[in-house]
Amino acid sequence: MLKTRASRETWLLIVMALLVLGAGLGLRDPWPSDEPRFALVARHMVESGQWLFPHRGLELYSDKPPMLMWWQATLYELIGNWRVAFLLPSLLAALGTLACVHDLGRRLWTRRVGLYAAWSLLFALHFTFQAKKAQIDPLIVFFITLANYGLLRHLLLGPAWRWWWLGWFAAGLGVITKGVGVVALLMLLPAALASWWGWPRVTLHVRCWRFWLGPLMFLLAIALWLLPMVVTALSTGSAEYRAYMDDILFRQTAKRYSQSWDHHQPWWYFLGTMPSMWIPAFLAVPWAIPAWWRRLRRRDPRYLLLLGWWALIVLFFSIPDGKRDVYILPSLPMFCLALAPLLPGLLRKRSFQWTLAVFTALVAMLTLGAGIAVLTGQPGFESKLMGSRGIDSTVTASLAWAAIAMGCWGVVSLAAWGRRRAHVAVLSTLTVVWVLYSLVGYPLLNDSSSARGLMHNAGLRIGADAELGLVAWKEQNLLMADRPAVTFGFQKKWDVQLREGVDWQARSPENRWLLVQEDALLACVDRRRIELAGIANRRRWWLVRADAVIGPCEPTAEERAREHAMQARQVDE
Incomplete structure (x- = not known):
C-alpha cells in the first residue's frame, strides 16, 4: 500500500508538471523579448548549416553562447515544427x-x-x-x-x-x-x-x-x-x-x-x-x-x-x-x-494556512478585477490593451472572460479547501491560471505578440511577387516574414538603415517596399504617402513605397537624438 501511494503521489507530480509547464506547447510563435532572437538564430543554423558562429540576419550574434540555439535547431531537425521546437528545450x-530537486530531497531527507x-x-x-x-x-x-x-x-x-x-x-x-x-x-x-x-x-x-x-x-x-x-x-x-x-x-x-x-x-x-x-x-x-x-x-x-x-x-x-x-x-x-x-x-500552523488563503484570495481578486475592468471599459484597460497591442475588442473580451474564470476558480478553491488546506487551494488556483493563460491567451495574443499578424498583413498588401526590406526591425519581423526579407544590419543606426533601404529600393522602385518602424521615420519620408501595416509589440509599423521618399534621408540633430534614445531603449526588448 505504501508503494502504491508513493507511486500515485509521484505520478501526480509528473502529470501536474506536464500540465502546468506543457500547456500551450505548439499554440504560439516566439514572443519578445528574447524568444524571436534565439529562434531566428536557430533557424539560420538549420538553413545555413553554420552552427558554430550564430547569426542574427546578416550579423554575427555574440551576446550569448549558442547552447540554447543548438538545442532548438536540433529538436527542429528531429520533429520538424518550429512552434514546438523553440519551446521544447525550456520544458525539458x-x-x-x-x-x-525531487531526487535530492528524497536522498537527503525522505521521499x-x-x-x-x-x-x-x-x-x-x-x-x-x-x-x-x-x-x-x-x-x-x-x-x-x-x-x-x-x-x-x-x-x-x-x-x-x-x-x-x-x-x-x-x-x-x-x-x-x-x-x-x-x-x-x-x-x-x-x-x-x-x-x-x-x-x-x-x-x-x-x-x-x-x-x-x-x-x-x-x-x-x-x-x-x-x-x-x-x-x-x-x-x-x-x-x-x-x-x-x-x-x-x-x-x-x-x-x-x-x-x-x-x-x-x-x-x-x-x-x-x-x-x-x-x-x-x-x-x-x-x-x-x-x-x-x-x-x-x-x-x-x-x-x-x-x-x-x-x-x-x-x-x-x-x-x-x-x-x-x-x-x-x-x-x-x-x-x-x-x-x-x-x-x-x-502546513499544520493555522497562521501559515491563513497566509496561503490570503494569497489565494488576492490572486482571485486580481484576476476577477482585471476581467471585469476590461469588460466594463474601466479604467481604460481595454482601450490601452487595444491601442498598444493592436488587438480588437473580440480578443480583449475573450481574455477578460478567461481572467474571470480564473478568479471564479480561485473563489471555489478557497471555499473547498481554504480553512484547513489552503495549500491545496493555492495549487488548484495557480494551475487553472497557468493553463487558461496558455490555452486561451497564447492563441489570442499570438498574432500581435509574435508579429505574425503584422507580417501577414504586410505580405498581403505588397503582393506575392514584391520584395520587402526591413528598417529598424526586430527579430520577430524577420522571423515571421512570409518571404525572404532584406535587412540592412541590426545594430546599425536607424538612419543608416533607412538610407541603405532607400538606396536598395531605388534600384527597383516598382517592386520593392520598405517596412519601417515609426520611430525610425525621418522627414525624407512623406507621411501622407505611407500605409500603416499594423501594430505589434507596442510599436507602429509603416509600409513605404519608393514614391514616398521625397529627399535625402539625413537626420536633423533633433531626429538623431530622438532616434538614439529610442534605439537604446529598445536594445534589450
Missing part, C-alpha cells in the same frame, strides 16, 4: 530541474520531502513563468541544478566520485550556456567551511587524485564549444570571427559583470525580487528562518550548504550595478530544497 530543462521540494518549485511564480518561455534561463537553471545535484551527492552522501565529476561537467555546460554556470561551484565554499569546522557528513577528500578530475571535467565541458570556436576564429583570419570571439569571451562576461551597461538597480534589488516573485514558497520564510537557525546550531551540514550557497548567489549578483530578476533564478531550486523539510510542520 524545467522537468529535469524538478527531477533533480515526502522530495515531493514537497518539487511542488514548491513547480508553483513558484518565477520558475513557472520562465519555464514557459523560450529563453536561456530555464536551461542555465537546469545545468546549475544538475551541477548542485552531482556536487551534493558527493559532498553529503559520498564519496561518490562519478557524481562529483558530473557536477563539475554540468557547471561547465552552464558556462557555455550563459557564462554564469560557474556559480554552481560556489557550493564548495560552505562545504569547505563545514569540513573545517568538523561538521558531520561532509566529504571532500582534497588529497585524493580523483578530487582533481572534477576541475578537468569542468574545463572539458567548456572546451566542447570554446576550443573549436577559438581555433576557427584564429585560423581563418576573419576579422568578423575575431570580433565575435573577443566580444563573447571578454565584453559579454567579465566586462558585463564588472562594468554593467544596462539594467542598473540598487544593491538591495534582489531583496525585493525574491519576496515578490518566489511566492507562494517564499511566504514560508518568516516561519522558516528560526527553524533554519535551530538546525544550523545543531551543525546540520545540509542546511549550511544549501542556505550558504543561496546567500552566496544573491551576494554575487548584488555586487554589479546591472541586475535582472532572472540572475538569481538558479538559486530558487536549492531554496525550495532547504524549505521542504519544514513544510510538513508549517
Whole structure:
C-alpha cells in the first residue's frame, strides 16, 4: 500500500508538471523579448548549416553562447515544427530541474520531502513563468541544478566520485550556456567551511587524485564549444570571427559583470525580487528562518550548504550595478530544497494556512478585477490593451472572460479547501491560471505578440511577387516574414538603415517596399504617402513605397537624438 501511494503521489507530480509547464506547447510563435532572437538564430543554423558562429540576419550574434540555439535547431531537425521546437528545450530543462530537486530531497531527507521540494518549485511564480518561455534561463537553471545535484551527492552522501565529476561537467555546460554556470561551484565554499569546522557528513577528500578530475571535467565541458570556436576564429583570419570571439569571451562576461551597461538597480534589488516573485514558497520564510537557525546550531551540514550557497548567489549578483530578476533564478531550486523539510510542520500552523488563503484570495481578486475592468471599459484597460497591442475588442473580451474564470476558480478553491488546506487551494488556483493563460491567451495574443499578424498583413498588401526590406526591425519581423526579407544590419543606426533601404529600393522602385518602424521615420519620408501595416509589440509599423521618399534621408540633430534614445531603449526588448 505504501508503494502504491508513493507511486500515485509521484505520478501526480509528473502529470501536474506536464500540465502546468506543457500547456500551450505548439499554440504560439516566439514572443519578445528574447524568444524571436534565439529562434531566428536557430533557424539560420538549420538553413545555413553554420552552427558554430550564430547569426542574427546578416550579423554575427555574440551576446550569448549558442547552447540554447543548438538545442532548438536540433529538436527542429528531429520533429520538424518550429512552434514546438523553440519551446521544447525550456520544458525539458524545467522537468529535469524538478527531477533533480525531487531526487535530492528524497536522498537527503525522505521521499515526502522530495515531493514537497518539487511542488514548491513547480508553483513558484518565477520558475513557472520562465519555464514557459523560450529563453536561456530555464536551461542555465537546469545545468546549475544538475551541477548542485552531482556536487551534493558527493559532498553529503559520498564519496561518490562519478557524481562529483558530473557536477563539475554540468557547471561547465552552464558556462557555455550563459557564462554564469560557474556559480554552481560556489557550493564548495560552505562545504569547505563545514569540513573545517568538523561538521558531520561532509566529504571532500582534497588529497585524493580523483578530487582533481572534477576541475578537468569542468574545463572539458567548456572546451566542447570554446576550443573549436577559438581555433576557427584564429585560423581563418576573419576579422568578423575575431570580433565575435573577443566580444563573447571578454565584453559579454567579465566586462558585463564588472562594468554593467544596462539594467542598473540598487544593491538591495534582489531583496525585493525574491519576496515578490518566489511566492507562494517564499511566504514560508518568516516561519522558516528560526527553524533554519535551530538546525544550523545543531551543525546540520545540509542546511549550511544549501542556505550558504543561496546567500552566496544573491551576494554575487548584488555586487554589479546591472541586475535582472532572472540572475538569481538558479538559486530558487536549492531554496525550495532547504524549505521542504519544514513544510510538513508549517502546513499544520493555522497562521501559515491563513497566509496561503490570503494569497489565494488576492490572486482571485486580481484576476476577477482585471476581467471585469476590461469588460466594463474601466479604467481604460481595454482601450490601452487595444491601442498598444493592436488587438480588437473580440480578443480583449475573450481574455477578460478567461481572467474571470480564473478568479471564479480561485473563489471555489478557497471555499473547498481554504480553512484547513489552503495549500491545496493555492495549487488548484495557480494551475487553472497557468493553463487558461496558455490555452486561451497564447492563441489570442499570438498574432500581435509574435508579429505574425503584422507580417501577414504586410505580405498581403505588397503582393506575392514584391520584395520587402526591413528598417529598424526586430527579430520577430524577420522571423515571421512570409518571404525572404532584406535587412540592412541590426545594430546599425536607424538612419543608416533607412538610407541603405532607400538606396536598395531605388534600384527597383516598382517592386520593392520598405517596412519601417515609426520611430525610425525621418522627414525624407512623406507621411501622407505611407500605409500603416499594423501594430505589434507596442510599436507602429509603416509600409513605404519608393514614391514616398521625397529627399535625402539625413537626420536633423533633433531626429538623431530622438532616434538614439529610442534605439537604446529598445536594445534589450
